[in-house]
Amino acid sequence: MADLQDDLHPAAEVGRVDEPAPPYPEEAVAVPPEAPGPVSDPDDAPLTRARAVLAAHPVADGYSGLPRALRQLPWYDLDLGESALDADLPRLRKGRVGAVFWSLHLPPGHDGDRAVGATLEQLDLAKAVVAAHDESLSPARTASETADARNRGRVAVLFGPAGAAALGDSLSVLRSLHTLGLRVLTLTDAGWAGPAGLTRFGEEVVREMNRAGVIADLSYASTPTIRCVLTASKAPVLFSRSAAHALRPHPANLPDELLADVGRAKGLCMVPLTAEQAGPTVRDVADHLDHIRALAGAECVGLSGTYDTGSAHPQELGDTSCYPRLIAELLRRGWDEPEVALLTWGNVQRVLRGADFTAHAAQQRRPPSTATIADLDG
Structure with a gap:
């Protein structure tokens, strides 16, 4: 039992797993910034500079619904462009996207063994799409693989987040999904991660995620669950789709006190480019980024396009080609x-x-945990 209660630590220690990030990524940049052309309108100068900055530091997009969107299309062409989608290869290139997390979330009604099987099907489809476009897309799991894909002119694709139901309450399934490529797991809609926080089995799930290298996603999680994971996890956590609740009340947006906690824990809050969560204009999205930077720190805020999820997007941010407008x-x-x-x-x-x-x-x-939900919560 002592093994199962393995050294928890306060949230302040979570950030110690990694040295503070330098102001620039450490990896070599293979694509030089664009040379600015003539500027006829002073208002164009920030957009020209934004494109140059993104050529050196492309977007790592925290959430895309593309795999599920593709599953619903009878035919598609990502190479030439696909009007039925928010993202295709030409628009990813135009938007200077260097990496993207492909969501494996399931529609409502999937649980138990059905959720496990459906997640495996989505993962299989996602991997097949990447393999079929291997001159433009590259699967990645680590920071070095992500940087390598970018330096070879490809968009790095990371698989996840998947929903907690995909585990089927089994740590063996968690490890198997990680072996197949899963990188992020959302800790919601599970009996062991609910409104009251983590159960004992939930704490063991977090420890096993840390051991396997699966990142915890806490968007839409309850406040008790968020606080429990910030305390229990020794790896950084992320919020794949969360903005500032003070600016836009929404169940997935974070209040200021939690944003401060995320900053202390060196987590990552990725602001979604959706009108529902961030607001109807590009300026509204920028307001959220300013707010979170002020509370959590510049090292704890990121971007989450949330494209191809059926969500409405702010003006000027209608698809993945629009990132330079936000950076401008x-x-x-x-x-x-x-x-x-x-x-x-x-x-x-x-x-x-x-x-x-x-x-x-x-x-x-x-060693790998052999605990079951019956052992700890039964």
């Missing part, structure tokens, strides 16, 4: 290039490195 708005507001580099690329790299560092250390200390 931030540059107008006084964000400097190191801060933008963290927002678009460096912060995701830090979280990936932190998860891998924690996994390596945990695997030296303890």
